[in-house]
Amino acid sequence: MPQFLNDYLKNIKEKWSSLSKSQKIMFVVSSSIILLSVIVAIYITTRPHYVTIFSGLDPKEAAEIQNILSDQKIDSKAANGGTTILVRDKDVDRAKMAAAQAGYPKNSSITFEDALKLSSSMTATETDKRRTFIKLKESEIQQALKQMSDYIEDAVVNLSIPEDYTFALKSEAEKPTASVKLTLKKSLSSDQIEGIQRFVAASVEGLLPENVVIIDNKGNYLSDNSSDTTEGLSSKQLQLKIATKNEIEKKIKELLGSYVSSPEDVKVSVNLDMNFDMQKISETKYSPVLEDSGIVVSKKTTKEEAQSTNSSSSGVPGTDTNPTQNAPQYPITSQGGQSTYTKTDETVNYQNNEKKIETIKAPGTINYDKSSIAVVLYRYVTYTQEDFEKSEQAKNMSWAQFKLQNQNNKRSFLTDQKEVETIINLIKSATGIQNVTVEGYEIPTFVDKPQRQIPVDYIYVALAFLLLMVFAASVLIKASRSKSKTVELAGVGPLEISEGKPTAEEILHEAEKRKEPEVEEINVEEFGVSQYEKQIDKLLKEKPEIVAQLLRNWLNEDWE
Incomplete structure (x- = not known):
């Protein structure tokens, strides 16, 4: 082991040995508290x-x-x-x-316990309590509709209850309304739809059945509250037009979403012209018959027979006729000067082939020539404060001035005419509408330099750690200030030692730490032999252990 490490460990052992039992206990307890605090702090700051x-x-x-x-x-x-x-x-x-x-959450609901907890909060206002009540009512109606599991897969209910409805005159107050969207497994009959309307209306005070709108998940209008046929037809026409516009807008957004960040950055305006007139077109086509095919309209057959005596035995008596194509001809025969002939004439009239076509055009067709589409694409350009500070512009203006100067600066990024034509052709092919306009703008966004914020958890941990450190320091200070008494040691002076029965090692250790100026040698002649002897005798009687230790030290020094 290196010498410096040995010296270091030896120094630690000496310091540890110099501590009293109470100081050792305090040191162990304080170290344990600090170590435990560090472990807890690491756990709190690193846990998920x-x-x-x-x-x-x-x-x-x-x-x-x-x-x-x-x-x-x-x-x-x-x-x-x-x-x-x-x-x-x-x-x-x-x-x-x-x-x-994935389409989640389908709808969020709130339980009565949640509503009670939110309403009983000390920070909840009357508006918050009212919204909680409406949310609870919506959840209750949704759950009730979902129980019709044979017909309804899912239900979403939105209630619109005027805030001042309770306090205003009912004749003057705005009436509450409700909208219900159903995801159906099976089709609902008109009686079932009416029953749902009445159920929703009865669940909310002041809500009338005619103010409940029901649609399915495909946008079909299920509840028809209009008694006027014309008004009902107009409402359906308007809904069909809106649904068609939404479908076209959705198709264009999906088509052009790759040109910008997302489909949400594509703004589409559709001017749709639709024909809601019902048209019935009748068409009759005639075609000639082929030979003897077809339907016989009329048929005429003429047959003639004659006999005569004549020396001439040839020829056809009577006037010439124009027989039909199928009329048979018979030669005249003669037998001994007597002649006979027979003529059959048949005329057949056929009816020409006739084909009748009736075409009924359903209302709601798009007039593509009269419709138009306008599309605006937004592309976001991000400016960061860190990049700005590295640029040349930072020498002439501040970051705040740069943002103020460029926040309303919208520049067109569709400068290539071929790119514009490509986009227009895509829209024409997708919708069939030929009148299309496209524009594209860059929208500046600014990102400030992130400000380093200390998490709240870290602050709490730091405060707790600081308090523990203060506590540990106070314990150590208190231990170091434990009661002591003064002992006079000849040649050293007064020593402060801990209260209790001191050992020779403690007294010697304190004496070695004292860096008092060297004690002048005792002048025997000045004080006299009797005075010197008295001091030694007193020390031998009161502290024999110290005298023995001093003698051992002197002997060791002389031996060395």
């Missing part, structure tokens, strides 16, 4: 911190979300009876995105 991302879920839905997070290798925990999901604070964004891509 979980935060809530979804609450008030159905246990089945919570299990499905946990499976999705597990597939994405995101650590998660369930709490509150399987209705709440927690993930690590660093995985919050990833977890929400993964759940959203």
Whole structure:
């Protein structure tokens, strides 16, 4: 072992030996407290911190979300009876995105216990309590509709209750309304839809059935509250037009999402012209018959027979006729000067082939020539304070001035005409609408230099650690200031030693630490032999151990 290490360990042993029993106990306790504090601080600062991302879920839905997070290798925990999901604070964004891509949460609900807890909070205002009540009512209606499991797979209920409805005159107050979206397993009859309307209306005070709107998950309008046929038809036409516009906008956003950061950065405005007139087109086509095919309209057959006596035995008596193509001809025969002939004439009229076509155009067709589309693409350009401070512009202006100068600066990034034409052709091919306009702008965003913030947990740990250090220091100081008494040692002077029965080692150790100026030698002639003897005699009687130790030290020094 190296010499310096031996000296260091020897020094530690000497210091440890110099401590009293109480000081040793205090040192061990203080060291243990400090070590335990460090271990606790390391555990608190390094342990995973979980935060809530979804609450008030159905246990089945919570299990499905946990499976999705597990597939994405995101650590998660369930709490509150399987209705709440927690993930690590660093995985919050990833977890929400993964759940959203899978369509979760389908709908959030709140239990009566949650509502009671929120309402009884000291910080809850009347507005918060009112919103909690509405949320609870929505959850109750949703759960009731889901119990129709043969027809309804899922239900979402939104209530709009005016804030001043309770305090205003009912004739003048704005009426509450409700919207219900159903995911259906089977089609509902009109009686069932009306029953749902009345059930929802009866669940909310002041809500009328005609103010309850019901649609399915495909956007089909299920509740028809209009008694006027024309008004109902107009409402359906408007809904069809809105649904068609939304479908076109969605298609364009998905198509052009790759040109910018996401489909949400594509803004689409569709001016849709639709024809809601019902058209019935009748068409009749005629075609000639082929030879003897077809339907016989009329048929005429004429037959003639004659006999005569004539020396001439040839020829055809009578006038010439224009027989039909199929009329048979018979030669005239003569027998001994007597001649006979027979003529058959047949006329057949056929009906021409006739084809009738009736075309009914359903209302709601798009007039592509009269419709138009305008598309604006937004591309975000990020400026960071760190990059700005490294640029030449930082010499002429501050970061705040740079942001103020460029925050409203929108520049077009579609400067290539070929790129614009490519985008327009894509939209035309996807929608069939030929009148298309496209613009693209860059939107500046600014990222300030991150300010280092100490987490609250770290502050608490630091305070606790500081308090423990202060406590340990106070214990050590108190131990070092333990009661002591003064002992006069000849040739050294007064020594401070701990209270109790001192040992020779303690007295000698204290004497060695004292760096008093050298004691002048006793002048026997000045003080006299009797005085010197008295001092030695007193020391021998009171502290014989010290005298013995001093003699051993002197002998060792002389021997060396």
